Amino acid sequence: FKTFRSSQCSRLTVIAGGEKPAxxxxxxxxxxxxDYTTYSIVKAIGDKMRHAVDxxxxxxxxxxxxxxxxxxxxxxxxxxxxxxxNHFWRCVSVRSAQHGFQFAIVSGExxxxxxxxxxxxxxxxxxxxxxxxxxxxxxxxxxxxxLYAGKGYALITSNNDTYVHNAxxxxxxxx
Numbered sequence: 001f002k003t004f005r006s007s008q009c010s011r012l013t014v015i016a017g018g019e020k021p022a023x024x025x026x027x028x029x030x031x032x033x034x035d036y037t038t039y040s041i042v043k044a045i046g047d048k049m050r051h052a053v054d055x056x057x058x059x060x061x062x063x064x065x066x067x068x069x070x071x072x073x074x075x076x077x078x079x080x081x082x083x084x085x086n087h088f089w090r091c092v093s094v095r096s097a098q099h100g101f102q103f104a105i106v107s108g109e110x111x112x113x114x115x116x117x118x119x120x121x122x123x124x125x126x127x128x129x130x131x132x133x134x135x136x137x138x139x140x141x142x143x144x145x146x147l148y149a150g151k152g153y154a155l156i157t158s159n160n161d162t163y164v165h166n167a168x169x170x171x172x173x174x175x
Contacts, residue, residue: 003044005033012040017047024050024072031068034058042066051077053091059084066091075104075124080136083114083164093124093131100150104135113138119167121145130156131171143167 003018018031029050032042037058044066046052052068055061056079058074063086068075078086080103085165093100101124103114115138122143124131125151134141137160148154154169155162 002028002030002033004031005035006037006040007035008037009034009040010038010043012037014040015043017045018049018165020048029072030054034061037061044068044101046075048072051075053077054090055079055083055086057081057083059086061086062089063087063091064089067094067123068092068096069094071096071098073097074099075127075161076100076134077102078104078117080104080112080114080115080138083117085116085118087118087120088122089120091119091122093122093127095126096124096128098127098129099126099131099133100148101132103138103141104133112136116140116142118142119144119146123147124150124154126150127152130174131169132156134158134162 002100021029031044031046033054044052046068051085075096095121130152131148139161141162149170151153
């Protein structure tokens with residue numbers, strides 16, 4: 001139910017695509033899932049998957065030129081489990097059922113933090129909920145350029161250091 005999953009890996013280059021899996025709940029339906037993975041490059045293309053890219057306890061990764069269409073959850077997600085210094089470059093989310101980018105999944109097993117993550121010229125179009133959700137105990141979400149236009153807020157952040165520079169946030173910000 002996952003196109004590609006890594007665990008405790010370093011320096012991977014992954015190009016993967018997935019379309020409408022048999023199941024999308026309980027961990028299924030990911031195009032790429034990085035667990036405890038570092039210094040890797042990912043390009044993912046999802047169509048009606050749960051997530052295009054999911055990061056759990058992973059750091060120093062680059063998600064590049066990825067596209068997600070009609071995800072059943074968030075197109076790109078971090079589990080707020082110590083994900084650190086991950087960069088999303090020119091990633092696109094179209095009509096996600098929840099969020100374009102989610103840095104907010106609380107599992108109870110981790111410290112509920114994701115720090116120093118970056119969105120560079122990304123786009124979220126027609127998300128059913130917020131375009132970017134950054135609601136955890138972490139610090140430092142950086143949004144440089146891009147377009148964020150959904151049915152909810154363009155950005156939700158709670159008590160975090162969030163920086164927005166030259167980005168078009170259509171739909172407002174909730175702090």
